[in-house]
Amino acid sequence: MESSSATAGVSTRREATRQKLYEAAVTLIAEQGFSATTVDEIAERAGVAKGTVYYNFASKSVLFEELLRHGVGLLTASLREAAEATARAGGGKVDALDAMIRAGLVFIDRYPAFTQLYVAELWRTNRAWQSTLMVVRQQAVAVVEGVLREGVENGEFSDEIDVPLTASALVGMVLVAALDWQSFQPERSLDDVHAALSRLLQGRVSGRNG
Amino acid sequence: MESSSATAGVSTRREATRQKLYEAAVTLIAEQGFSATTVDEIAERAGVAKGTVYYNFASKSVLFEELLRHGVGLLTASLREAAEATARAGGGKVDALDAMIRAGLVFIDRYPAFTQLYVAELWRTNRAWQSTLMVVRQQAVAVVEGVLREGVENGEFSDEIDVPLTASALVGMVLVAALDWQSFQPERSLDDVHAALSRLLQGRVSGRNG
DNA sequence: CTTTTTGAACTGACTGGTCAGTGCAAAAAC
DNA sequence: GTTTTTGCACTGACCAGTCAGTTCAAAAAG
Known part of the structure; x- marks a missing residue:
């Protein structure tokens, strides 16, 4: 069963994705502000699909707060x-x-x-x-x-x-x-x-x- | 009532409206940011119709710039x-x-x-x-x-x-x-x-x- | 009469969030 | 060693709602 394995409790793959999303979000929001930045833009800049954003963060606001x-x-x-x-x-x-x-x-x-x-x-x-x-x-x-x-x-x-x-x-x-x-x-x-x-x-x- | 005429070329009436719009916009945008603030909100807070905003300013951005x-x-x-x-x-x-x-x-x-x-x-x-x-x-x-x-x-x-x-x-x-x-x-x-x-x-x- | 405001209806583009489905690497079964 | 199963991580088309900006007839103000 258990497939996640990984050394820590969190998979490295997921953590890497979150990091990419942080980096994409930080520059976009710095330039345009929170409201003017779309989730589609963040996903595109991070090189992931939009769904991945919502797989990793409950909402746009939560992504921002954790950032x-x-x-x-x-x-x-x-x-x-x-x-x-x-x-x-x-x-x-x-x-x-x-x-x-x-x-x-x-x-x-x-x-x-x-x-x-x-x-x-x-x-x-x-x-x-x-x-x-x-x-x-x-x-x-x-x-x-x-x-x-x-x-x-x-x-x-x-x-x-x-x-x-x-x-x-x-x-x-x-x-x-x-x-x-x-x-x-x-x-x-x-x-x-x-x-x-x-x-x-x-x-x-x-x-x-x- | 009001001694319109105005010293300058701008009517006092119009200037008063613009002032109200400035005051409404400044608090709303300070709280929420430019993008998150809607023109409808600004008009409502200023107590004027939405059409009045566009009669006095070319666009939301122009209103903000003049502000x-x-x-x-x-x-x-x-x-x-x-x-x-x-x-x-x-x-x-x-x-x-x-x-x-x-x-x-x-x-x-x-x-x-x-x-x-x-x-x-x-x-x-x-x-x-x-x-x-x-x-x-x-x-x-x-x-x-x-x-x-x-x-x-x-x-x-x-x-x-x-x-x-x-x-x-x-x-x-x-x-x-x-x-x-x-x-x-x-x-x-x-x-x-x-x-x-x-x-x-x-x-x-x-x-x-x- | 002219300037300014009203207010509501409309449009067309855009956006946050959803969800059924895919890919894949490790574990389990054989 | 090979086949099958499991479930995490990810995908992207789609939807329901929102918003800037337009239009305009009518009325208020001056």
Whole structure:
């Protein structure tokens, strides 16, 4: 009987198909938006039949929700890793923040379509996947907030800073700068962009010339 | 009743209808996105007949494009006014930046739906109104870049800063912080949010406790 | 009289979701 | 070793519903 076998509980074949669908969906939805993207398009770009989409996902919305979870999971892991690496290396919280800025830039550089799609959907209201979006947002922002809070506790940051708001502002700074970089100055290097944001973070904007 | 005649060539009556359609469209599109919003919905929310929409705008896309121009025009004027007011008051470029942050917050506070909609569309590609979006974006960002450039010239800012990127980052900082404020902490005051962003701008994040 | 709005009917293209059927590799039977 | 069975994964034509845009006679507004 049992034919599925496979090493894990999930067949590798199916997982590969889902991955192809994620990749197709992410670029199409980033370009056109969720509603303007048809299931037929996603299937065609992924090189599978339309029925396969519905074999693997309950609906178009569910495909999108799982895509969101998948992508933000990668980002969150990357941010956390960056923060922990600086901690292991004995760096301070400013270094951790700086490393997370870089991790954010690397992520956006690697998955620009996902980032576009995420930004485009995050602040909408009355959408089916609203709760999913809130959860994954919180996971990512919490990493930044955590570092800020620890920095306040150990005296590295002023205890007058507003942790949630500052975290949002930092995320926004990286997000918008990176998206503009991708869209309007794609020829620039990541290091270049990182340096500009580092300068801003450390308040080295004001100051004398040359 | 109404003193029609109108100073310009456009009748006030027609202009009022268009205004109602803008307001209806902006909230619906902010919530649902452009594609998911129907012309019937827009007409219903505006309290006019569907035919009126097409009497006033050539198409759904044209309505949206004119809405974008209208909204960003308001923002740009507001930013410029803020910068000029500080200049008249003899303030420096840091003060101008700070005033513009406040102007941005006021705008987002007053027109949250427009802001959501704008962010959701800005980084998309292959859309009909792409060029419109680029133009209006540049108008708004140019005001920030102008202040930064003047600050570099008069020595108030380091000449090592990257003007376009820093401008993007500042816009992003305000944008994301404000949207998060609206979405997740609407009870907080504008002054409160402004203070937190001011602190970040002036690099007063690092530093000793209380 | 002219401009603007109404509102309902209509069209033609498009879309999310369905479902009966196919292909195939591993397991079971012989 | 060969034949048969099993059921997962996939297919793609099809359907019922939706939507942008059109049309137009009539009425309200000015």
